[in-house]
Amino acid sequence: MDALDYRMTNSIIAKCLNLSIKEILPEMHLIYDCMADSLMLIDLFIELENYYHIKFTSNNIENIETVDDIYKFLRAI
Numbered sequence: 170m171d172a173l174d175y176r177m178t179n180s181i182i183a184k185c186l187n188l189s190i191k192e193i194l195p196e197m198h199l200i201y202d203c204m205a206d207s208l209m210l211i212d213l214f215i216e217l218e219n220y221y222h223i224k225f226t227s228n229n230i231e232n233i234e235t236v237d238d239i240y241k242f243l244r245a246i
Contacts, residue, residue, distance in 0.1 A: 173240060173243050173244050174220075175240070177220060178217070178220075178239065178240070178243065179193045181213065181216045181217055181220060182203075182213065182236060182239070184216070185205075185209055185212045185213035185216055186199070186203045186204075186205050186209055186213065187209075188203060193236055194236065195235065195236050195237035195240060196235060196236070196237060197235060197236045198234055198235050199213075199233070199234060199235065199236070200234075203236075210230075214230060217239070217243070221243060221246070223243075223246055229242060
């Protein structure tokens with residue numbers, strides 16, 4: 170991927186996790202800080218897959234705990 174679209178990624182995170190875009194920080198833990206439950210996380214990964222035309226594997230998802238982990242994964246593809 171040439172450039173990670175942080176604005177759109179943060180918009181997707183905010184929408185799926187019921188947050189304001191201004192609240193999102195890279196160090197935020199998806200469960201503990203963002204209060205995401207399993208359904209919210211499924212929705213988040215589906216939305217990211219649809220936007221970036223990618224597929225997350227269960228192994229990928231297991232390694233994603235923070236917002237920055239999402240950024241790192243998306244930059245690596």
